[in-house]
Amino acid sequence: MEKEILRKELKVSAIENGTVIDHIPSASVFQVIKILNLTEYQNQLLIATNLDSQKMGKKGIIKVSNKFFKSDEINKIALFAPTATLIIIKNFEVIEKKKVEVPDFAENIVKCFNPNCITNNEDVNTKFTVIDKTDLKLRCHYCEKITARKNIAFR
């Protein structure tokens, strides 16, 4: 058991304070970094992808030092990484562990699937109501068309 923990720590080293986003589908790791605006992050940031996972086959992990996300920020992740879990770390200890939740609204995260939508043709923030959380269907506030999971793309 101890050996197991040690091995995991060697793969991605532990952080003292901050947030670990675990169980991200490997393909979504870089999307999550983008949504959370971590590309310019100045503190320690550990990113791992294609790790072996019993549950998922392959998974990604992001560890963000000295950062505690607001829940609405975190819920954005659920649109791309519904399997993700969040682990809040203080003084190397796990304070809280929770699953992400798909939000009721999504503002300016994804693109509208409809090429003729005003949001794809003018400088307008996208706004969606999530009308189906399990199948992930978003209704555009502007053109009223539905963007489904398979069509979701970033702004």
Place this chain on the structure above:
Amino acid sequence: MKNKSLISINDFTREEHIRILELAGAFEKRPRQHILADYVVATLFFEPSTRTRLSFESAATRLGAKVIGFTDSSSSSVTKGESLRDTILTVSNYCDIIVMRHPREGSARFASEVAKVPVINAGDGANQHPTQTLLDLYSIRKTQGSLDNLNVAFVGDLKYGRTVHSLVQALCNYKTTFHLVSPLELKLPSSIKMSIKERNLEYSQSTDLLDVISKVDILYMTRIQKERFSDPLDYEKVKNAYILRNSMLADARSNLRILHPLPRVNEITTDVDDNPMAYYFTQALNGVFVRQALLASILGVVE
């Protein structure tokens, strides 16, 4: 409804729809009233739609309002690359209400969020055209006495016609039985059919117009466009199957009325025009009363 924009048919409640239809009835009785004499109505047509624009301008002018605007974007600053946001912000300084038509879906909703004055959507791409839906409801209510428990047939292109989609959704509030007649390629989309199913309303689907004529109170005809078919041969096969001729109306109910959003091409033969069941030109006239009701209630000069 004072200062409330009308972008989507769902923005107004069933009660507000009925209120507009009743007000429209009052304007039908007295279409010339100078109640908007101090108001300026801007009609911004980023794409041409002569019929809709004239209907709005007639409604506004008969109420004494001044009308400003443009008839298509080629004659305006839009061609110089101005954003919709800037056009709307500028124009809302000059008027009390904006009526707009735009080729992009969602443009009217966006404009209503930017404008300092209320906005009436006169068509945003394939999305919404709520004043058409209201004038259709007005025509149905007026000819049938009520909107409840009617048998309504929709014929032709049920897949792409936004007029059909909005009216089907609006009629779902009134225990309608739907008869959907179209070629297989142009069936009503499942997202719209979902509204019918959610309300547990009855509906039938058919490819044959003759199946429904004797069963319905309203026959809503639409045009089938050749461009909608990927294979021109498919169009050739169906193009004559959805044409209404006067001889087909022999077994119709006496209260049947025929509606069409116009322009008609050949889907209703001209020998139907003299039949008292033909209602499409009066339907267009009703649009003026409905638009008068909307302008007056949104500007707050009637309750």
